Amino acid sequence: MQLLFSETRPSYRHYLYPYVIWALPEAHETPADLYARGFLPAWPNLDRFQLCRNLRVDLARFSLTSENRRILRKGAGISGRLVRRADFAYTPEVRQEWHAFARERFGEGIMPFERLDALMRGEIVNHLLVFEDADGRPVGTALLFLQPPRVAHYCFAFYDLRDRARNPGMFMMTWAVQHFADAGYHHLHLGTCYSRRALYKTQFRGVEFSSGNGWSRRLEELKFLLRRDTDDGTTHLLDHPDYLARFYPEQLAGLLAQAHGS
16 A cells, blocks of 8 residues: 555644545555555545544454344344445435435534435445335435455444434444354444544444554553543653553553664
8 A cells, every 4th residue: 555644733832743644555455455454445436545543343253242132122123134336226315314314413514415425426335234124114224335255344324313212323233243243254344433422333342443553452442542532632642651551561662662762
């Protein structure tokens, strides 16, 4: 992969000069190679990826917990099926429903019609999970990128926000984790985690997150980063007085010692 460093807003007061790290895949690479390195697509055509704090489930280590089973019981009667994008009817009505969901769930302007259309035209969505009641009534839809057996990416989900009793959003994600584990996939990516609201994605055995220096299975480290996101914007992470001592007392500390000695 080729790396590009896109400068973002600095803080001269705190000596912070940040960059967003982009990766451009080379001819011999597939999207799964970049997912494995902690990158997620930054553009629907999969020609640009960005390094971020994203979550995935190591499906070889997954098994249902009691909470997962409770969620699946709440959705009893809902069935899911995998549909190729070419076979899915992206009608004006569906487009309008998804846009209304995104406006209520994410906020105004986050998912405009143009972004929805770009997703459905781009390479990032090649399959969908369609969920229905026993009578065939639509319950929800999840947009997916699949590169079997290495990667499944649960990109976005749309469902009825008023159906709180069955919690369809959590049901759909739990169903997807179990489905792709049973199908023999290696990893299911669940998007990013930059707020405590996103911790619901961590309730699966086998979950891990990209720290920028590899994949970590330590949820206490993830929660440390979430607290720091709120409380401490004055230091680089690797300069944080507690981070290395708590989570990387040898690996990164040794590398930094070598860097300072060079």
